[in-house]
Amino acid sequence: QQQQQQQQQQQQQKLVFGSFPSDIQILQKPEGLLNGNLFEKSNLDLSKPANSSPYAFQHQSERGKQQQHHVGNYRETLRPPPGFSGKPRGGGGSRDFGARRNHLEHNVDKLRAEYSQLSNDTEMGLRGQFDHPGPPAGSGTDIKESLIELHRFGGGQVDEVGERIIESLLIEEESEDKNDKKHHRHEKESRLDNRGQRLLSQRVRMLKRQMECRSDIHRLNAPLLAIYESLNPPKEEKTKQQQLLASLQKLVWKEWPQAKLFLYGSCANGFGVSRSDIDICLALNEDINNKSEILLKLADILQSDNLQNVQALTRARVPIVKLMDPVTGISCDICINNVLAVVNTKLLRDYAQIDARLRQLAFIVKHWAKSRGVNETYRGTLSSYAYVLMCIHFLQQRRPAILPCLQGMEKTYNVTVDNIECAYFDQIEKLHNFGSSNKETVAQLVWGFFNYWAYGHDYANSVISVRTGSIISKQEKDWTRRIGNDRHLICIEDPFETSHDLGRVVDKFSIRVLREEFERAADIMQFDPNPCVKLFEPYVHS
Ligand code: GTP
Ligand code: MG
Numbered sequence: 001q002q003q004q005q006q007q008q009q010q011q012q013q014k015l016v017f018g019s020f021p022s023d024i025q026i027l028q029k030p031e032g033l034l035n036g037n038l039f040e041k042s043n044l045d046l047s048k049p050a051n052s053s054p055y056a057f058q059h060q061s062e063r064g065k066q067q068q069h070h071v072g073n074y075r076e077t078l079r080p081p082p083g084f085s086g087k088p089r090g091g092g093g094s095r096d097f098g099a100r101r102n103h104l105e106h107n108v109d110k111l112r113a114e115y116s117q118l119s120n121d122t123e124m125g126l127r128g129q130f131d132h133p134g135p136p137a138g139s140g141t142d143i144k145e146s147l148i149e150l151h152r153f154g155g156g157q158v159d160e161v162g163e164r165i166i167e168s169l170l171i172e173e174e175s176e177d178k179n180d181k182k183h184h185r186h187e188k189e190s191r192l193d194n195r196g197q198r199l200l201s202q203r204v205r206m207l208k209r210q211m212e213c214r215s216d217i218h219r220l221n222a223p224l225l226a227i228y229e230s231l232n233p234p235k236e237e238k239t240k241q242q243q244l245l246a247s248l249q250k251l252v253w254k255e256w257p258q259a260k261l262f263l264y265g266s267c268a269n270g271f272g273v274s275r276s277d278i279d280i281c282l283a284l285n286e287d288i289n290n291k292s293e294i295l296l297k298l299a300d301i302l303q304s305d306n307l308q309n310v311q312a313l314t315r316a317r318v319p320i321v322k323l324m325d326p327v328t329g330i331s332c333d334i335c336i337n338n339v340l341a342v343v344n345t346k347l348l349r350d351y352a353q354i355d356a357r358l359r360q361l362a363f364i365v366k367h368w369a370k371s372r373g374v375n376e377t378y379r380g381t382l383s384s385y386a387y388v389l390m391c392i393h394f395l396q397q398r399r400p401a402i403l404p405c406l407q408g409m410e411k412t413y414n415v416t417v418d419n420i421e422c423a424y425f426d427q428i429e430k431l432h433n434f435g436s437s438n439k440e441t442v443a444q445l446v447w448g449f450f451n452y453w454a455y456g457h458d459y460a461n462s463v464i465s466v467r468t469g470s471i472i473s474k475q476e477k478d479w480t481r482r483i484g485n486d487r488h489l490i491c492i493e494d495p496f497e498t499s500h501d502l503g504r505v506v507d508k509f510s511i512r513v514l515r516e517e518f519e520r521a522a523d524i525m526q527f528d529p530n531p532c533v534k535l536f537e538p539y540v541h542s
Contacts, residue, residue, distance in 0.1 A: 196512025209455040220443035223532040233274040240328040258285030264345040270352030277331040355435040360442040362391040371536040380510030386502035402435035405469025454522035463491035
């Protein structure tokens, strides 16, 4: 037993934040990385037969685990499941996980087995990196004045063309909704929102699209960066997260000695603001026939160890157990064998390390979305994950580009998760100067981001795709109509699960709310004398 304890202790020291590990070949990372690279260069092919090691990490490197130390007063929240919207896809409940998931679970076990063989993790020095690029763009006073006029007199209504475009997207939705009780409930919630009545006309959007950035935009840099800094979690928070992860790991081992916990989501992808809840994936080394049963068992174990607010949400799209740890004050969600989320966490993390402006922009956008109540998937607005993808895509589209398209480059990282190939260039240390010829500042980018989503994006035809680093057409994806619960009123392609539209949760009411908020934000960034206050003014649902 002593030996087993020792073994557990050793493994415990190897807890890795949010990552699939791999081993050997230490690649030097420059100082000043935002966070350590959680995922190591590995080949994880879950579709291979068992004897060829389906989770075959061809371990080449062990760039080390993240050992940031953070503390903080964590808020206690009981929210719907993380980012996965809490809305069932294709029927909902644990049935969602069908054969593909079973296969995945089977393979996760093998990953676990591989994992247990891993040796020494390498500690990395992890630091935030900040960027203060050059001067702002020019003036454009004339357009500005005419737009102020337009906005005052008549710009605030949907004109005929705009209305027709929106309506054409919604016809199918109308008829399907009639038989959909769950959706009705959701609609009601959206209707309580007074927003969404005053979308701009197509004509005004076209005009505003050509608008130049305000001439005093540089004034907004310092306050926006100050907001970003204040949202950045202090190092001590990481310590607490690690502490909780270690104690949960011990508990879990009592019931499942082979199990492994991975952090994923914002606590591991570099986009976590201070006092975020944490997302944990429990990788089990056994065949799972009934995920609900396991979640309930896990909930029991956690409850009996005095963890608080323990709740098993077995019918969510991604079933989870929620809990709050009274010792650290951290709230967390635990899901089972959700490998794709762990892999896309690595992708986001890798993008975060390329250019500091991504984190700056994404923190501001997430903060705005939370303040304005449009980061609530259960009300039909977007997940944090979706907002980060929107930011990445936006920076891929700048000219010169600020971010590359990692999936369009040589594949240095390659895992196959249940027939989905997740492959991309992950030698991020080679890309640190990628965006340096673009001198745009965070203020210009925030302005540009809202401008794009308010006036520039073609909601009727376009899908944003981080995978291709471009816009693709709805036609091409066959996302021109509602299928089941997937609506495609704003389309954000998941980089790996390409049939998955992160905008699926947005319905005919919330699309208006969302677009009105983008327009409000763009307007504030362009005209308001004090945008940094007004932009984040909390919206209180009536
Ligand atoms: P905050 O908790 O709001 O700070 O953000 P977060 O980064 O944790 O994002 P969120 O709660 O939206 O999602 C947590 C993680 O789940 C994301 O980082 C993704 O890895 C994963 N995830 C979220 N939504 C989806 C989804 O629809 N599909 C997939 N495949 N993964 C998702
Ligand atoms: Mg989260």
